[in-house]
Amino acid sequence: MKVTVVGAGAVGASCAEYIAIKNFASEVVLLDIKEGYAEGKAMDLMQTASLNGFGTKITGITNDYSKTANSDVCVITSGIPRKPGMTREELIGINAGIVKSVSSSLIEFSPKTIIIVVSNPMDTMTYLVHKSTKLPKNKIIGMGGALDSARFKYRLAEALGGPISDVDGMVIGGHSDTGMIPLTRLATRNGVPVSEFLSEERLNQVLEDTKVGGATLTKLLGTSAWYAPGAAVSGMVQAILCDTKKVFPVSALLEGEYGYNDICLGVPVVLGKNGIEEIININLNDAEKATFEESAKGVKAVNDLL
Numbered sequence: 001m002k003v004t005v006v007g008a009g010a011v012g013a014s015c016a017e018y019i020a021i022k023n024f025a026s027e028v029v030l031l032d033i034k035e036g037y038a039e040g041k042a043m044d045l046m047q048t049a050s051l052n053g054f055g056t057k058i059t060g061i062t063n064d065y066s067k068t069a070n071s072d073v074c075v076i077t078s079g080i081p082r083k084p085g086m087t088r089e090e091l092i093g094i095n096a097g098i099v100k101s102v103s104s105s106l107i108e109f110s111p112k113t114i115i116i117v118v119s120n121p122m123d124t125m126t127y128l129v130h131k132s133t134k135l136p137k138n139k140i141i142g143m144g145g146a147l148d149s150a151r152f153k154y155r156l157a158e159a160l161g162g163p164i165s166d167v168d169g170m171v172i173g174g175h176s177d178t179g180m181i182p183l184t185r186l187a188t189r190n191g192v193p194v195s196e197f198l199s200e201e202r203l204n205q206v207l208e209d210t211k212v213g214g215a216t217l218t219k220l221l222g223t224s225a226w227y228a229p230g231a232a233v234s235g236m237v238q239a240i241l242c243d244t245k246k247v248f249p250v251s252a253l254l255e256g257e258y259g260y261n262d263i264c265l266g267v268p269v270v271l272g273k274n275g276i277e278e279i280i281n282i283n284l285n286d287a288e289k290a291t292f293e294e295s296a297k298g299v300k301a302v303n304d305l306l
């Protein structure tokens with residue numbers, strides 16, 4: 001199974017590394033526009049193969065899409081990341097052009113591929129790929145909710161003072177500082193609602209910390225995060241290539257689901273060999289529906305800038 005990762009920067013390289021370490025793909029092609037950069041990252045990563053014990057072959061390419069031919073999954077991480085104080089939405093001016101041209105080059109050589117969009121503002125970039133490539137809707141998937149949910153679980157475990165493995169929870173809605181919806185009502189500690197352990201005030205703090213998870217790291221790092229984003233993407237690629245049918249919240253094109261149309265927004269889906277195999281319609285309460293509506297309005301406003 002062949003995976004192409006476009007953008008050999010922080011997220012692209014992390015994603016390639018996690019895919020290789022998990023040993024489920026035969027080949028990862030890293031492609032970047034910067035001369036020699038992907039080749040260097042691929043060589044450095046391949047020199048970890050004997051140390052980390054993986055057999056995946058990682059190759060680096062400078063902008064030659066013929067080398068990406070027949071990829072089963074393509075991941076788009078190319079574009080600029082935000083700096084402290086910026087929103088993801090501010091990246092649209094530069095990233096929209098990059099994502100549009102990259103997706104069309106990928107499809108030229110891998111017409112049957114499944115595309116995972118990472119570049120920000122991710123929901124709008126996912127929508128752009130739908131509009132510009134016209135691939136079937138199950139084959140274009142935005143990564144945001146998998147990462148946001150991992151951050152939600154981290155914050156929940158911190159508040160509970162217990163292991164993350166005891167915690168389950170999901171974040172839906174737009175992948176933005178204001179649009180994320182951590183579903184606190186449905187989060188559990190070993191099957192027990194977390195509200196049994198945490199006050200409303202503490203739970204609200206978890207919710208707010210989760211929503212600004214990306215901004216918090218950007219402030220600390222001077223650029224946005226890469227380890228958890230790379231791990232989130234690799235988990236999604238694994239679910240697709242290994243046809244696991246695992247549930248992830250992803251940015252999916254909605255056609256009536258949740259009462260919305262013509263928008264990509266974070267909702268739970270089943271991932272398998274066909275990409276999005278099913279969109280799961282969970283019953284939201286009135287407050288969650290209202291937040292979802294606000295989130296959709298925010299994403300729509302950014303889509304309108306395209």
Ligand SMILES: NC(=O)C1=CN([C@@H]2O[C@H](COP(=O)(O)OP(=O)(O)OC[C@H]3O[C@@H](n4cnc5c(N)ncnc54)[C@H](O)[C@@H]3O)[C@@H](O)[C@H]2O)C=CC1
Nearest residue numbers: 007009010011032033078079080081118119120122143229
């Ligand atoms: N959806 C999500 O949850 C997340 C999204 N991101 C987004 O991912 C993107 C990448 O972030 P980083 O890896 O930190 O940035 P980075 O700057 O480290 O890497 C981006 C790479 O893209 C390359 N690139 C630019 N234009 C290109 C083109 N036309 N073709 C091929 N390569 C091109 C650059 O040369 C660079 O190496 C950003 O837009 C960031 O906001 C980052 C983390 C999480």
Ligand SMILES: O=C([O-])CC(=O)C(=O)O
Nearest residue numbers: 082088214215218224225
């Ligand atoms: O915060 C950012 O700009 C990058 C990103 O999407 C995240 O880490 O959630």
